[in-house]
Amino acid sequence: MQVAANRSVAPSGERSAGQRTDFDVRALADDGALLDALPIAAGVFGLKQKKLWVHSLNKKFFDLAGCSGDAESFAEFFVRYSASEAGEFIRNYLRNPAKSPDEIDHVDGEGPQKRFLKLKVAPLVADSGGEPRCLLSVVDRTIEVQAENNLRAEMLRDSLTGLPNRLSFTETVENCGGTSKRDCEYAVLVVDMLRFSRINESMGSLAGDELLITFARRLISALRGGDILARTGGNEFGILVGLKRGVTDALAAADRIQQIMSTPFKLSELEIRVECAIGVALMHTKQDAEELFRNAQFAVKQAKAAGTPQVYEPKEASAARRRFSIETELRRALDKDQLKLFYQPLINLKSGEVAGFEALARWTHEDRGEISPAEFIPVAEESGLILQLGRWAMDNAAQTLANWDKAIGETLPLYVGVNLSAIQVARDNIADMVSSALRSSGLTGDRLTLELTESSIVQDPGRATRVFEALKALDATVAMDDFGTGYSSLAYLQRLPIDVLKIDKSFVSGMMRDPDAVAIVRAVLSLAEALGMSTTAEGVETVELATTLAALGCASGQGYYFAKPLEEDEALAYWKSRRRR
Structure with missing residues (x-):
């Protein structure tokens, strides 16, 4: 390809020797035919005395430039482009191909006339004067980019x-x-x-x-x-x-x-x-x-x-994340049988003997340590895991009582109480669950006490009535837990087959300092007596409370004054220690 320099154009704004642009009008057509075989716009560019030169262009390049093959019109176009990012891209490559990019995306124009071009250069042998040359190819991606932008706009x-x-x-x-x-x-x-x-x-x-x-x-x-x-x-x-x-x-x-x-x-x-x-x-x-x-x-x-x-609030979110983590870990713990039942004694306040035990779930996590029931029980209820947890507790409590009978060699005068949540009452077949536990353990229904909260009754009185009647058909005892803290109706107490009222510890613990608390406990005891129900006081922490409750006619009590929740073997040993010979 011959390089001629009988015409030189120095665009305004390009005054340094390294930025001036020179090309020969005749040279534009000399080698253009050799480039016409290429399916895209292409041209040969070079540097001569640090100035950007055009050696030859194909027809598609002229068409892309909008010059209709007119070299004179191309001069204006080339002057503008040589001073732009595109011109600098070509010059940098010709100066140092090894350290310069060989491809860029270039935006030409503004507004509706904006075009999106892809420029790519490839090395060529130097010209006869030893000056570097390269092949520049240009692809007009305007339609493609506009389609992408329109699609993205729709996506957004x-x-x-x-x-x-x-x-x-x-x-x-x-x-x-x-x-x-x-x-x-x-x-x-x-x-x-x-x-x-x-x-x-x-x-x-x-x-x-x-x-x-x-x-x-x-x-x-x-x-x-x-x-x-x-x-x-x-x-x-x-x-x-x-x-x-x-x-x-x-x-x-x-x-x-x-x-x-x-x-x-x-x-x-x-x-x-x-x-x-x-x-x-x-x-x-x-x-x-x-x-x-x-x-x-x-x-x-x-x-x-x-x-x-x-x-x-980050603190509340952190608590929510912990609850979610607890749910995941609880599910795994139930699958691996990592929870244990502890048993808190219920003491006959007249005789001082153990009347029964309340089964309480405890969870010691291998990494977190002991996790309070006040934390994992609500998570179990919210996630639905309470159904699996409840069946596990029922089966294990019944089996533990059967194991005690076998260890002593006789049917013990004991019952075990198991808590039922409102979620269980609403979603599970309680009678089937209790019946299954009785069959597998060999116990009779009177050895089990099912403790339900007031909320489980109020949420769906009709279903609660059916559950209570089904439990009574199995000879099980039914207790209302935390009585006085919910929304109990006296009509429920009169209509439902409830055997035991458990007086909430919030009333019991305040008896020695608050006359109103004494009056409430006394009223509950009188109500229970009138309805033919037994009573159990929760939260008995001192001998004074135990003595006062006994004097008021409360049947049984539970609390740390008597014993904390005990493991299976410890619970049986405790029963033996209080048994009268």
Whole structure:
């Protein structure tokens, strides 16, 4: 390829020797035919005396430049490009191919005329003067990039409301987090439309869609300039707000939203009042966008319970994570039989002998140590593991009592009490569970006492009645636990076959210092006597309490004054120690 230099163009703005651009008009066509075989725009470029030269171009290159094969028109085009990122890319490669990139994406123009080009260079042998040359190929990716951008825009938009979707919102939050210079410069609000599923089910999906669109419009009217709204779920919306006064601004935004939503919505000639739960999470520098959004969602759950907007608190979230961890570990512990039953004696207050034992689940974790029942029992109820835990406790308690009979060589005058939760009463077949435990252990029903809380009765009185009657058919004893702390109705006590009232320790422990507590205990004892029920006092911690309860006519008591919960062998030994010969 011949290089001619009878024409030189030095573009304005390129005054240094290394940046001047020279090319020969005739040379543009000399070797162009050799490049025409290439399916893309291509040209041969070189450096001569540190200036960028054009050796030859193919027709597709002229067409891409919009010069219609006119070399004179190409001069203007080339002057502009040589001074741009594209020209510098070619010069750098020609100066040092080993250390320069051989491919770049280049954006040409602005607005609707913007083009997206991919430039790629490959080395060629030097020209006759020993100056470096390269082959430049150019691919116009404008249609492809525009299609990608359009597709991405669709991917980032909610088709129903036209708002940004969850992905778009997360990216926006992430970008704000990257530019934020201080904590609490932004906050994320998550707005959850309450009872939406009921509206959707009763009025149909079209009405539900209409409600979502109207709800979104109202949210927009509650925003300030610069706030960003997105639909992040079915009936969930996310809002990114800028803060000048910290959490005060975030709560003010939540208040505006609630005020705007207080006006009923009109759907199909009906007026519907829609409430929403709002959770707030404050952004900290370098915080992960997904984590921030999850924090706001966690606050929404708290807002649903509290009835007012809630700000995310790390301590509460940490407790929630611990509960989730406890659930996972509890499931594993039940599968591996790592829990144990302890037995707390129930003492006959007249004779001083052991009347029975209450079975209490205990869990010693291999890493966490002892985990309190006050912590893992609620987790078991929330997760549904209480069904598995309850059956395990029933089977083991019955088998333990049978083992004691076998160890002593006679049927002991003892019963074992097992607690039933409201979840068990609602979801499990209690009678089948007890019957199975009796069959496997060989015990009779009168050796078991089933302790139910007041809440298990109040939640579903009809089901509770059927459960009580089924247990009585097995000759089991039924006790109402923690009596006086729930919502008991005297009608339930009269109608249900309850054998024992267990007086809650909150009343028992205050008897020696509070006359009202004594009056309450006395009233419970009188009520039980009138209804033909026995009584057990919980939380007996001193001899004075034991003596007073006995004098008032309480049948039995349990508490640390007598003994703490004991392991199986220790419990049997304790029974022996209090047995009268």
